[in-house]
Amino acid sequence: MTNAFRRPVATRRQMLTRIGILGGSAALYQAMTSLGHAAGTDFQGPPALSGGKLGTKVLVLGAGLAGMLAAYELRKAGYQVQILEFQDRAGGRNISLRGGDTLTELGGAVQKVQFASGNYINPGPWRIPYHHQGLLHYCKTFGVELEPFVELNHNSWLHSSAVFNGKPVRYRDFAADFTGFTAELLSKAINQHKLDDLVSADEQAHVVSAMRGWGGLTADGAYRKGAISSLRRGFAKPQGGGLDGAPVPSDLFAREDVMRSGLWQWMAFHERLDMQTTMFQPVGGMDQIGKGFNRQVHDLITLNCKVTAIHQDDRHVTVTYNDMAHGGAVRQAEADYCVCTIPLPVLSQLDVQVSGPMKAAIAAVPYAxxxxxxxxxxxxxxEQDDQIYGGISFTDQPISQISYPSHGYFSDGPAVLLGGYMFGPAAYDFAGMTPAERIEHGLAQGMAIHANYRKEFRTGVSMAWSRMPWTLGCCSMWSEMARKTHYKALCEIDNRIVLAGEHASYVGCWQEGAILSSLDAITRLHKHAQGAA
Amino acid sequence: MRSVFLLLAGLAAGAFLAPQARADSASAVVGKMQPLKTGADVYKHVCQSCHMPDAKGAEGAGARFPALAGNAKLASADYPVYVVLNGFGGMPWFSGMLSDQQVADVVNYIRTHFGNHYTDMVKPSDVAAQHPTIKSEED
Known part of the structure; x- marks a missing residue:
């Protein structure tokens, strides 16, 4: 029996072309890396600080990743370090929610998390790109075990309310058709001499050949229903074994629907540097990172300290706070220097004695x-009904996406997924709802993708970041103008005070930003302190 | 990322979408929302997420979301228009996300509800006169 669905074999010329292309891009990559353009974040290894003057005290405000890292490295460098933290836990926005946890938000709503034992959601950071080498370095150093986070899943769903009758389509079906039709159009344009003015004859041959291979076109340059397209998008009757094993190719979507759906944006999404594979997550929840950091510096942290004022003069920094574990008693802490990681929406409302430009910078950065x-x-x-193992389904509804757990595959019993991740208008809308309303909307919208959503639902929790008393928002949102006007002033050492956190970085909203900002701040502070010694 | 926003805006005519990009956001995903036809709509679907349904604000970690109920700073309508367009401290700017009509609607709504009884109304043209140009960073 002839194999009707054999993969097209590359010609020798196609092979050589590919190798040539690969060789070229590898060489380019090497050149770019040596110029520092393609290396991801600019983590250069941990700082080798030493010789901190004995008895010099640094007060760190905030026990998130930036604060704990500053404390860890500064103590190693010889400083006496103390951390004041507002919450009754360390970790900051590095947090996981499990059954038994209580979440209280501004406005008074209290949620009791009812997840089954062992289950969790990462309501803040949830994935780590491979090139966030600063964070990954400290995960390794502090013994935080990592596992792959599945970002791109070809079998996940893409959903547009307006196209394909409002039914979700498989990523693989859509991606195959979008790529195929696009390649076909370009191929046709060349073959019909529409691009003769733009592209030389030689290059035309290369492009036609590339489009055929990349787009899954037939020998005559068409993208059509058949073996080649079905080996990408899947068969109507899948490949089987034995007598009746022959597959049946699947129908393509209408090109017009593919193009107007806008669903290609979810293909482009995974191509962003931030979203490229390999991604990681800590085994057992994102808060394992915070716990790993906490293991290093827990003896330096005082919890339940509500800072109200940060003052400084030529000799000291004085921080006034309410000791919430002791009835809000007013206390003061003194130090030679201060690393302040308090999120800007909070810090901008405190009594902070810094220069005009830094004060203006602190007030210039809203939080998303x-x-x-x-x-x-x-x-x-x-998994059981849809063969979706990790990854993300996207929708144009307010919930934006549903992300399936990247761990515990094939296990029985209850499991937790991310039922919505909103920024922008939808986030304002959801944050303004009661927790019960948020879950209800999440379920109603999820039904468009998973018909058995409601039937299988057990319990849910929502985190509205603008209602967290300790951040009043999710993360920094720099405008072009603010960055130009205020960024430098925000990062500079102001006499005895330096700020750190994702807001003082170009990797905003990522934990890596907190790491890089913290390392930069303490490296400069150390130098500053040594100069003053 | 701005291209994503523009695309969404183009696709979902009538939907409420932010043209502003949130440059380094970990999500870059912005879902659409229902149209905001009245000041009450805007308040409910945008403002109350921080200022609370009763407009009494909230107290956080030594910081707060200010109350709009009985807030003397609302006496001149120019001030809330300015703050909504430009943001204030941790509050994001809404220029480019809300239309002039929506900004006028919500300012008028706030100034006539929650115990506020101002009688002068803001018009969209008043808002247009104050328009700042705020661009999110592109990534």
């Missing part, structure tokens, strides 16, 4: 609103 929904279901129906 973001909401996440963690939904627990009775079983992993997305």
């Amino acid at each position: 609103s973001s909401v996440k929904l963690g939904l627990e279901f009775k079983r992993r129906f997305w």
